[in-house]
Structures are given as C-alpha cells and as structure tokens.
Amino acid sequence: MEFERLLKSELLGLCDELGVETSSSMKKSEIINAIRKEDLPEDEIDRMWAKLKAEKEEEATRATLELEKLRLEVELRKTTVGSGHQVAGRHDLYDMTKLIQTYKVEQDMGLYLVNFERACEKARFAQDSWPRRLLSVLPCEAAEVIARLSADDADDYAKVKSSLLKRYRLSAEAFRQKFRSATKRSDASYAEFAYELRCYLIEWMKGADSYESKEKMLETIALEQFYKTLPESMRTWVQDKTGVDSVHKAADLADEHSSRRGGKEGTGKPPEMGDSEERRKNWKRQEFRQKTGESKSSQKGKEGASGKEREDRDKKKAFEAKKPITCFNCHEAGHIAAGCRKPKVVFACASQCEENEELLGPYLYTLTVNGKSCRVLRDSGATIDVVHPDFVTEAHYNGKCSWIRSVIDEGSLCLPVADILISGPFGEVRTEAAVSDKPPPQYP
Known part of the structure; x- marks a missing residue:
C-alpha cells in the first residue's frame, strides 16, 4: 500500500485501527516508518483502510442528508411566508416539530401519517408543501426512502406516503399477532387495554381488506x-x-x-385448545397409574424375585460398593502415595554440554524464520513445529491452539499456534508452529 498518497489525518486514523502507537505531533514520514516497523500483513492493512473509507463515506452521506434537510426547511419557511396560507400570529406552526412529535421507527407509519395530515390541515398548509414538511419530523433512516425517489415523485405527497407505507407499514399478519398476544400492562387501565385491543383488531381487518364488509370479517376470523x-x-x-x-x-x-399425500397428514391442534380441567384430570389419572404400577412391582419383588433380577441387584450393589484405597504411584491397593515404600522413578534432564551438541549436530541447520536467522533443530518424530516467541509477532497468530505432550511428561500443555515462513537452501516453506518460550536459545 502506498502510504505517501494518504493524508496525515488518514494515516493517524489507520494507526488507531491497526494498534500502532503514534501521536499527532509526529511527522508524516515518521508515522509511515512506524507502520512499516510493525511488519503487518498487506491484507490486514488493506482491510483496515477499506473499513476507514466506508465509515468516512457513511459519515459524509449522513452529513449530506442533514444539510439537505436543513436546506428544505429554509426553503419551506420562505415558501410558507410568501404564500397566502399563512396564519396570522402563528409563526410557530411552520416548524412541524412543534405540531407533531418526531417519528420513531418502531411506531406505526400509517397512524403517524394520519396525525401528520390532520396537523397540516389544521394549520392550513398547502398540500404541495407536505413532503418537505414531513422531512422535518422524519429520522435519517426514513428520510432515505424519500431521497431515493425522483425529484418529481419526492414533491408528490401521495407517492411519498405510498413509499413510506410500503417500507414501514405493519402487515395484517403482524396486527393479528399483536391482537392475539396483547396483554395488559401493569401501569395501564383496563379501558386503555380494551382500546389497544380494538385498535389492533381494526388494523388487522383493514390490512386484510375486510373492515368494510361484515361477510369478509367473518371469513377472516x-x-x-x-x-x-x-x-x-x-x-x-x-x-x-x-x-x-x-x-x-x-x-x-x-x-x-x-389427497396428493395419500391422506397421511395429521390434524393440527391450536395452542388454545384443550380444557385445563381436563388436562388436570388426565395428569392425576396418569400419576395414579404410575403409583399403582410401582406398588405392584414392589409387592412382586417382596414375594420373590427371579434369578435374573437377583443377578441384576447383585451387579448394582457391586457397582455402588465403595472402592478400595489404591496407591497413585504403584497402583496397588491398601495404602496411599504418601505411605508408598516402592521407589519412584525420576527422569533427569541433561544440561547443555559439548557431547549433546555433537549428538544433535547432524540435525541442526541455520535457517531463516519469519525473516530472522536462527538455528533450527529438525525433529522428524514431532507432530508439530515449536518456535520461540521472539520469532513471531501478533499478526502471525492465527487464533488456533495445540496440545503438546512430550514422551516423558505426564501432562499436556496448550500452546498458541502461529503462521511462520521458513527460508533456507531448499526454498521457502509456510507452515504452522506452536509458540513456546521453553526451547533453548541455541536452537529456538
């Protein structure tokens, strides 16, 4: 990536995203050198730069919408003052936020537009100015719907209303679910709850195109x-x-x-069906049967169990019996590890010496790991490579982990895994290695 083409402010923002320590007092060249010293992958830098550009474009779009909204409000005031629909002594009517609350996305758009139209009619605003007045009480998300219309359609209130209803109006199914699942709030009266239920039902019927006809309402229910x-x-x-x-x-x-499926379909059962009293009786009847079955089985066991039942009971007793004390070291019963008299086998590790170096000489190579020269010990019996943390950076870690266990160790060790690049006379090899600070410094 060509950092020289970026502005200093853009470089500082990129450093914040990449986690590079910089300050605003640094020069542009110093910031570029700080980024390059981190030796970050190119794809990571490109991804962060694309993210910054997307955030900038989104912020610019939001600012443009706000400016357009303010410009329309200014034009609206000029148009209203020059028209003959001005109400004497009521200059506050031109600001729609004083006449109606700002729309919230979770509200019903249909009811909100009804209140908006009534407020405009009461204030005697010209209908051709309604779309611009509506913008003053819509959030940016809803204003984008109008912004996507053509210039002529954006000035037509009927088309603006149709677009908003298509985007935010709840469907008949949504009102049906609200009507069926509505419950009274603790801070609401029963009269308010009844009014809410009635509104949900009316909107449900209107959405199903059944409100004006009694027959259609019956068909819908x-x-x-x-x-x-x-x-x-x-x-x-x-x-x-x-x-x-x-x-x-x-x-x-x-x-x-x-008929297409051979009549194998079952019969659905609504959640409302099923009398609670009947269910309670069925539960009691089932509980009585279970108790009766248990009493009969216990009586049968007292009278005499078969040989197979005795064998099962004996196995169960043996399984539940207390296990004898066993030594952890020698695995013999009768004592614990603290009182064990058998000698414990201890493995000793040989320290660094010339004999060990001569023994490992044929398997030691001078190679380059992630651009750093070091001595590499080749172990053909290992299932995964091990590298010292000095040869990897945070960007090399891939989020994986590996359980490492030596032949003479009883426990396992969980180590992080990093991507490494090994370079030598044979060429370059990309592989994964577990990161640990345990390898000796002479061959990390």
Missing part, C-alpha cells in the same frame, strides 16, 4: 381458526397460495394437499 387446525406443512402450503380469501377455498386446497 373463520380462516384464522381453520389455519390453526391444519398441520404445519399443510398450513404453510395453503397460505403460500394466492387468492385464498375464504375458508371454503382454503378447505379445497387442504383437501387437494391431503
């Missing part, structure tokens, strides 16, 4: 109950079909689905 009785696979298949607006059409499709 019957269709919901019919779907509850269907198995899940059949219900999903029927609901995916278009034009299912009556329970009779849904029933025909369910019969078609069942």
Whole structure:
C-alpha cells in the first residue's frame, strides 16, 4: 500500500485501527516508518483502510442528508411566508416539530401519517408543501426512502406516503399477532387495554381488506381458526397460495394437499385448545397409574424375585460398593502415595554440554524464520513445529491452539499456534508452529 498518497489525518486514523502507537505531533514520514516497523500483513492493512473509507463515506452521506434537510426547511419557511396560507400570529406552526412529535421507527407509519395530515390541515398548509414538511419530523433512516425517489415523485405527497407505507407499514399478519398476544400492562387501565385491543383488531381487518364488509370479517376470523387446525406443512402450503380469501377455498386446497399425500397428514391442534380441567384430570389419572404400577412391582419383588433380577441387584450393589484405597504411584491397593515404600522413578534432564551438541549436530541447520536467522533443530518424530516467541509477532497468530505432550511428561500443555515462513537452501516453506518460550536459545 502506498502510504505517501494518504493524508496525515488518514494515516493517524489507520494507526488507531491497526494498534500502532503514534501521536499527532509526529511527522508524516515518521508515522509511515512506524507502520512499516510493525511488519503487518498487506491484507490486514488493506482491510483496515477499506473499513476507514466506508465509515468516512457513511459519515459524509449522513452529513449530506442533514444539510439537505436543513436546506428544505429554509426553503419551506420562505415558501410558507410568501404564500397566502399563512396564519396570522402563528409563526410557530411552520416548524412541524412543534405540531407533531418526531417519528420513531418502531411506531406505526400509517397512524403517524394520519396525525401528520390532520396537523397540516389544521394549520392550513398547502398540500404541495407536505413532503418537505414531513422531512422535518422524519429520522435519517426514513428520510432515505424519500431521497431515493425522483425529484418529481419526492414533491408528490401521495407517492411519498405510498413509499413510506410500503417500507414501514405493519402487515395484517403482524396486527393479528399483536391482537392475539396483547396483554395488559401493569401501569395501564383496563379501558386503555380494551382500546389497544380494538385498535389492533381494526388494523388487522383493514390490512386484510375486510373492515368494510361484515361477510369478509367473518371469513377472516373463520380462516384464522381453520389455519390453526391444519398441520404445519399443510398450513404453510395453503397460505403460500394466492387468492385464498375464504375458508371454503382454503378447505379445497387442504383437501387437494391431503389427497396428493395419500391422506397421511395429521390434524393440527391450536395452542388454545384443550380444557385445563381436563388436562388436570388426565395428569392425576396418569400419576395414579404410575403409583399403582410401582406398588405392584414392589409387592412382586417382596414375594420373590427371579434369578435374573437377583443377578441384576447383585451387579448394582457391586457397582455402588465403595472402592478400595489404591496407591497413585504403584497402583496397588491398601495404602496411599504418601505411605508408598516402592521407589519412584525420576527422569533427569541433561544440561547443555559439548557431547549433546555433537549428538544433535547432524540435525541442526541455520535457517531463516519469519525473516530472522536462527538455528533450527529438525525433529522428524514431532507432530508439530515449536518456535520461540521472539520469532513471531501478533499478526502471525492465527487464533488456533495445540496440545503438546512430550514422551516423558505426564501432562499436556496448550500452546498458541502461529503462521511462520521458513527460508533456507531448499526454498521457502509456510507452515504452522506452536509458540513456546521453553526451547533453548541455541536452537529456538
């Protein structure tokens, strides 16, 4: 990556992302040298630079939207003052934030637009200025929907409203679920809860296009109950079909689905079905049967158990019996390791000497590990290489770990794994090695 083309501020931001220690008082060349001294991979630097560029572009887009919003508000004030719809003595009506609260993404967009339209009509604002007034009470996320429209469509309130409803309006299924799962809040009265339920039901029926017709409302409720009785696979298949607006059409499709599968479908059961009193009786009946079965089995055991049952009981007793004390060192019963009289085998490690160097001489090579020269001990019996921490940096660690165990050691050791590059007369080899500070300095 060509650092010379970047600005000093961009280099400082890149250093913050890469974890390189720098300060604003440093010169541009000093910052570049500090980055290069870290010997970081090129792909890591490119990834961090791409992340910084994306954040800058996002911040610039957000600032552009805010400026456009302010510009539209200024134009809106000029247009309203020059028009004949101004209300005398009510200059605060031009600021929509004083007439209606700012929209929040989790709110129902349909109800919010109804309140917005009523506020504009009450203030006698011209309808051609409604789209620009609406921008003053929308967050940046919702304003992006209007920004994606063409210039002509952005000035048409009907098209702006349609786009916002398509993006944020809750579906009929969402209102149905809210209606079925609604519960009274502890700080709300029953009158408020009843009003909330009624609103959910009305919005559900409006979304299903059934609010204006009594027959359609009946079909919607019957269709919901019919779907509850269907198995899940059949219900999903029927609901995916278009034009299912009556329970009779849904029933025909369910019969078609069942006939295609040979009538092997089960019968679905809604969660609401099942009387609690009946379930309680069934539980008591089942509990009584279990107790009766246990009493009969115990009585049968008292009368006389068969040979197989006696054998099973004997095995169970032997399994649950207390195990004898066993020595940890010699594995003999009757004493513990503290009182063991047998000599314990101790392995001794030979220190560095010339004889060891001569013995290992044929297996020692002078190679380069990650650009640093060192002596390498070749061990053909090892399952993984081991390298000293002085020859790796944080960028070389790959997040893996390896359990290392020597032939003469009883325990295992978990070591981090790093990517290394070994260079020698044979060429270059990329491999993985466990990192440990235990290898001797003469051949790390």
